[in-house]
Amino acid sequence: MDEKAKAKLRAKLQDRRAELDALLGRIRSNITRGLDRDSKERAKELEDSEVVDALGNDAVAERRLIAATLSRLEDDSYGVCQSCEDPIANERLAAYPYASLCVDCATDEEQQKKRA
Template sequence: MNSADYKARLQARQAELRRRLERIETDLDEPRNPDDDDRAVERNNDEVLEGLGDAGQRELIAVDAALGRISAGTYGVCARCGEPISEKRLDAVPHAALCADCAASA
């Protein structure tokens, strides 16, 4: 797969993450139920949504960084050791900044 293909995949993932994060934010901004039992359930749901939002934010940062590496011409090169990142790894994790060996030792 060439960098243009990875760029398209990353841009699609970026758009998906932004949509998901918007929905999470909208859900978290919803007015709360005045019933105590329902509020307790909503608080638990909010904690789950916040966790998903945090994970989504981290992935979005990684995707944005990968798109930056494509623009800079350094995509597919390990940020730690400078060796090429395998295509197999990039297929599985297109926003990977580290080769499998460096990621395993991190």
């Protein structure tokens, strides 16, 4: 990957990380505001809190993927499968820029998880 493409991807990832940080900030703010005393409102807030927790977990997981991807960009291992060390197809990286495994290794990993 040339330096121009790396810089573009790095900026895109940093922008996404900033979006996730803002989302996580809003989630933290919602969690800390507390629950009202009214039981109907409390039930609705608890339900909403489960949705917020799920969103927060997804955001944290994506933020970790971004950090790992940025690290691979910095050490020039981006685009190289972490399992077999073959190049990851450009089409795969375009569709899923966080990819750390080639299609074959990712498929093998998924099959192993299903068997476990």
